[in-house]
Amino acid sequence: MEKPEKKNILLILLAFFITVCVIFLCLAKSQTLKEIAISFYSYHDSPGDLAQKDSVQLTKQIKETQRRISVLQKRIENLAPATPYLIINTTKNTFVLRTKKDIIREGICSTGSYILLDAGEGQQWIFKTPKGQMRILGKITNPVWIKPDWAFIEESLPVPSKNDPERREPGSLGDYALTLGDGYMIHGTLYQRFLGLPVTHGCVRLGDDDLKTVFNNMEIGSKVFIF
């Protein structure tokens, strides 16, 4: 007598399982089912006040709107900087140096690695390139890198005092640097093979020739768009 009962229980469980699956599938595919449901309906369009106008009035309205569109398009075009500006894509690690109309130069760069350096005792640094619109605040030839605390902590070296000459590292920033504020810069690199990769501590690294072109075309106050 026991065996058929067990079989019945199994069948009931199977039926229950199938039902649950059917319910789940219907809910999961609800978007498709709604598309079927909406097929049953259609709307009348209502042009409203426009229907009262004759073709002369409508043509006039179109012309007026087109004139306003041209004005708006001009206003938008004028928002682009008049002088050369730099656009940096931190996801692709690419840059475009351009004017309102033309591209001057484009290529690869290196931006922030998104590494969060956790030195313990609440000391943390996140190496990301800031996003938004910035301006060139300074132009430096043969820049010297003044190493911040994290550069020593990252390498497990003792942190020297503020004005210690050990902090000065000439040559590692390339021939030029353009400052963006808060310690961020656009500069060269010794690690040319890493260009195109997100490996920096937040600064933007460019190849030697690209850096020279950017340095020569950008003035203090020029805009830099980073995204």
Place this chain on the structure above:
Amino acid sequence: MKKLNISKKTIITFLASQIAIVVIIFILFDLIPVTREYSTISDKVSERGVNTTAQLSKESSNLIDMVRINEHHESYLRNALKLSKIDSISLLIDLRDSLAILSLKGVSIFESKISKIQINKGLKKLPDFLRDSLYSGPLQVTEDLSSIEKFPIVVKKPAKDTSEVNKTEAAPTIPKQNDVFVLMAFDNNMILEIDQQENKLAGSRFAYMNYKRQHMNWFMSRNIRSLFGSGQWGYIYQLKIEIPREDAGSIYRALPIKPFVLVRY
């Protein structure tokens, strides 16, 4: 082994019950919310007047279409100007020119060619004046789903010794290739999906399945909510675009949390 003793009647009853379940779910979760949405829209159409484009001459009808297209373009440009006053990056979707544009302070900083546009039936069927109002104004994203992290942060401890430093300098960690699928929801029952155009997955299948699961759960929760809610998410107006994987990643990571989106159709 004994044969299972299931009568034909039991099988028919079971199948009928399954069909009944499907029909009930269809009525409750799909037909009723869609009907509710349809009556809301029909009421708005009636409020506007009984004139239909069908009663107009072809010339008038074409001119009216031109007026609308131009007015929508004007409104798109006005809103783009409005967005240029904010400090964060906005996303402009130009369906007419098939472009997804990142704009900052009114400057177009990135453009990606849209390879495919999918608009669901409800959005296609909407009367023009309602479609205009749905797209009008910058839309602010209220919630989003994505197959990639917005901030790909990696936690690192300081090097133990100089040999470890040298090793890192010799070979930095190259970021993983990830597949990019994004869903952005607005508070007007509309969603924008940005999918990578590449069919072949670059990342792990697990990450892709995880996104698909989240995607399905999102729709399921809206469907259940629509059953009890007052029309909210009764029908989801869906716009889907496909762009190259890397471009989709750039766009998603460039946008702030709850960004503004502007659509031109």
